[in-house]
Every structure is written in structure tokens, then in C-alpha cells.
Amino acid sequence: MRRDLQEILCCPVCHGDLDLAVITEDEVEVLEGTLHCRACGIDYPIEDGIPNLLPPGEGAF
Amino acid sequence: MTAAPLHPEVYPVEEDTLLLLEAAFAEVRSDDRVLEVGTGSGHIAASLGGRAARVVALDLNPHAVQAARARGVEVLRTDLFAGVRGPFDLVLFNPPYLPTMPDERLDDWLEYALDGGTDGRRTIARFLNDLPRVLASGGRAMLLVSSLTGPGEVARLAEAAGLSGRALLERRIEGESLFVIRLERRADRDD
Numbered sequence: 001m002r003r004d005l006q007e008i009l010c011c012p013v014c015h016g017d018l019d020l021a022v023i024t025e026d027e028v029e030v031l032e033g034t035l036h037c038r039a040c041g042i043d044y045p046i047e048d049g050i051p052n053l054l055p056p057g058e059g060a061f
Numbered sequence: 062m063t064a065a066p067l068h069p070e071v072y073p074v075e076e077d078t079l080l081l082l083e084a085a086f087a088e089v090r091s092d093d094r095v096l097e098v099g100t101g102s103g104h105i106a107a108s109l110g111g112r113a114a115r116v117v118a119l120d121l122n123p124h125a126v127q128a129a130r131a132r133g134v135e136v137l138r139t140d141l142f143a144g145v146r147g148p149f150d151l152v153l154f155n156p157p158y159l160p161t162m163p164d165e166r167l168d169d170w171l172e173y174a175l176d177g178g179t180d181g182r183r184t185i186a187r188f189l190n191d192l193p194r195v196l197a198s199g200g201r202a203m204l205l206v207s208s209l210t211g212p213g214e215v216a217r218l219a220e221a222a223g224l225s226g227r228a229l230l231e232r233r234i235e236g237e238s239l240f241v242i243r244l245e246r247r248a249d250r251d252d
Contacts, residue, residue, distance in 0.1 A: 002135065008094075008117065012143035044144075050126050051137040053144025059121065 001051050002029045011037035011044075012053045018044070065131060068124040070170035072101035077239050080232050081155045081205045082108055084241040087229075088203060089113050093150040096195070098141060098188065101174060103129025105153060106136070119145065122170040141188055147195030152202040157184045158210040181210040182218065189215075189222040193246060202244040203229075208237045215242065223247055 006020050018035040025031055033046040035053070044053050052059075067073055082105045089095065093113040097106040100118035106129060109116045118136045120126050129136040137144060157174055160181040166172055177183055185206065192202055204226075206215050212228065219226045223246060230241040 001137065005117065005135065005137070008146055008149075009137070009144055010146040012139055015146065048127070048130070050130055051144070053137060053139040054121075055143075058140070059123070059138070 001046060001049060005051070006035070009035065009051065009053065011040055011042070013037070013040050013042065013055050016040070067102055067128055071122065071125045071128045072171060072174040074102060074104045076232065076234050077155050077205050077207075078102075078104055080230055080239050081105060081153060081203060081241055084203050084230050084243075085109060085151075085153055086112070088201065088243070089151060094148070094197070095151045095153065096145065096147070096149040098152065098154040099125075099156060099174070100129045100134065100136060101125050101155070103132040103134040103136065105155075106134040107132040110134075113151070117145075117149075122173065124170060125174075141184070142191045142195050145195055148197035148200065149195055150197045150200045152192065152196065152200070154188055154202070155205040156188060158182075158205070158207050160209060177210060180214070181207070182214060185210065185215055186218050189218050189224065189244075192244070193223055196246065200245065204242045204244060206240050206242060208240075212240055212242070219244055220247075 016039045021034045023032040031049050035044040089112050095113045095116045097118040100106050100120050106116050106118035118134045121140050126136045126138045158177045159175045161176040224244045225247045226242045226244045228240045229243050232239045
């Protein structure tokens with residue numbers, strides 16, 4: 001994800017702000033990292049450039 | 062260059078995809094911030110690249126977000142609008158709209174892309190209720206529905222969510238008609 005995508009994202013649980021922590025990035029975008037919701041205490045992963053904003057435990061059959 | 066084969070649990074380009082894309086091409090403006098919900102293969106979002114200020118797409122399906130990213134789409138994984146704040150000027154959605162009985166469900170991602178619940182409107186109702194939160198002032202949304210979904214009921218759900226809608230395009234396919242509904246905030250609800 002491009003860094004400025006963060007501005008239009010929010011925590012899927014409380015709709016609050018997310019803090020971006022970058023692990024790896026290239027010239028264009030963040031490849032690995034986390035989006036952290038301080039209010040909920042949840043880390044949402046960014047993997048292969050794709051933020052995963054599903055609450056923990058959701059999204060599997 | 063040959064595109065990689067689409068994952069079998071990702072909704073491919075179908076007649077409804079092309080109808081929504083036709084409507085989006087007619088509607089999109091060069092300064093729009095566009096969000097495509099339920100992007101599936103990413104075909105619509107990728108096709109709009111260069112015609113809008115920015116195009117962001119999302120899907121719940123992990124295989125779909127990978128497929129869309131492989132096409133160069135800026136994509137995230139979330140459930141409808143859960144993880145987005147907006148504001149967006151143009152929102153596009155080809156939803157799961159087929160009435161589906163519980164014993165018909167296969168519980169895989171492709172089935173999820175079709176399964177509208179028993180009345181076909183389960184996901185559409187959630188979409189309409191949360192749409193005003195992410196829509197920019199003056200923003201519009203284009204929603205694809207089928208005659209099987211009950212377009213009149215969809216219009217009533219939109220009205221209840223503070224939106225006004227009108228059908229733009231209609232296409233008859235085998236056993237049903239597809240419609241694209243253009244939605245915006247009712248004038249008395251704009252903020």
C-alpha cells in the first residue's frame with residue numbers, strides 16, 4: 001500500500017485512527033508492516049503490499 | 062504478456078461486471094476518488110485507472126485481493142466499508158445478489174461472491190446503511206442489482222438509509238434483468 005492510503009483507512013472495529021509501522025517498503029509503497037489501533041490494541045498486518053483490515057479471527061471458512 | 066489464470070474462488074468477469082463498468086465509464090470524472098467494493102478479479106478497478114484521481118478497491122476474499130493486486134490495483138482486504146473512512150466521490154459495487162437458501166451454500170469464496178442471503182439483499186442492505194459514512198459531499202454510488210434481488214425493495218432500503226436512487230442501465234440476460242442503480246445522498250441529508 002502507498003503510505004498515503006493510511007489517510008482513508010480506519011480500524012474496522014471502532015473506526016478510529018491507525019498508526020502505520022513499516023517493516024519493508026520500496027520506492028512506491030509499503031510491502032510489509034502493521035496498522036495499529038491504539039484504542040482497540042489490535043495490529044492489522046500489511047503483507048505483500050495488501051493491508052488486512054479484518055478483526056482478528058474473522059475471514060475464514 | 063499472458064495474465065496469470067484467475068484463482069477458481071475469485072469471481073471472474075461476467076455480464077454484470079461489464080454492465081457496471083459501462084455505467085462507471087459514463088459516470089467517472091477525472092478528479093474522483095473512486096472506491097470499488099467487492100472488486101473480485103479487479104477488472105473494473107484496473108479499467109478505471111487513469112480516468113480518476115485515484116482508484117482504491119477492496120474485497121473480503123483473500124484470493125481476490127491478490128488477483129486485483131496482480132493487475133496493478135491498489136487494494137485492501139476488509140468487509141464492505143469496515144476498514145475505510147473515505148471520503149470517496151464515486152463508489153462502485155457488484156454485490157452478492159442472488160437469493161440463496163442456507164442448504165444451497167457451499168461455503169467457499171466464490172459462493173460467497175454470489176450469496177445474497179434468502180432475499181438476495183443481505184449484503185446490499187449492509188452496504189446501503191454504511192454508504193453515507195464514506196461518501197463525500199456530492200458523492201455518488203453505482204450499485205448493480207438483478208430483477209431476482211427485488212429492485213423495488215432495494216430502492217426502499219436506499220431511501221431508509223437517506224439515499225436516493227434511480228436505475229440507469231438495464232440488460233436482459235437469461236432468466237433475469239440486470240440493473241445499475243445510481244445512488245446519492247438525498248438533498249435533505251447532504252452534509
